[in-house]
Amino acid sequence: MADVWSAEKRSEVMARIRGRDTKPERVVRALLHRHGYRFTVNGPLNRSLPGRPDLVLPRYRTVVFVHGCFWHGHEHCGDFRIPSSRTEWWTAKITGNKVRDVRNEAALRAMGWHVVTIWACAVKTRAAREWLEKRLGKLIG
Template identity: 45%
Template sequence: MGKAEKYARGTRSYTMSRIRGKDTSIEVLVRSYLFSRGLRFRKNDKRYPGHPDLVLPKWRTMVFVDGCFWHMHEGCRKFRIPKSNVEFWTTKLLRNRDRDSQQRQDLQAAGWRVIRVWECELAKDRREETLEKLYRHIVAPLE
């Protein structure tokens, strides 16, 4: 006998539609930390490809805080293709990954330093280390 469905029919689609694209809990966590360290930034700036979560013009740096599922974090336990509607999800997630890569290349070509922070790196046991490393990376002199 197969595994019982976690959601009633139609509920999964509604649940997925409620996931926000900005001001997520992990994004707010990163912003709060960097602000408390004295860094000032613009958030979700639509003038740049990919609408970076944080733009730090003084440091010529952009930070993307990405969810492991939505951005296909390879090798992460939080990412796996759903078992239902596999073709749809594979196409969608590959398109996200390819778009992310192109946007990162465009920003780097324009002279921006691009930093990506993964959702799994902000788990409680790794959070402080990740945030401190992010801060040091931002304030490091540009090469």
């Protein structure tokens, strides 16, 4: 199936996709803050750690990644589906992201960090946020 937009329009649309300060990240930050957890978002530690975690909780030696379901290939999630155009390219892209995520998580664990991954779908609805909120203490440690 051919793309419905021109190459210039597609480029413009893709360029507007945020890599940081996404809505799921802001929701997770609000949940953590409301429960008394303090963290850094753009601190030097965030930038120096493998994978550049979205949140670092130094007191708990914990890092949090908030993964978009599409970009990180969240299996069995309604928000993840390989596009029907350029399937091979997208499969390679998302597989590469998953491999990188596993490599970064292993490196962080080897450095003594506790790694928490929160999927965007876990904060999408009120019920999902409530479910996550009940488990925050166990996730963070």
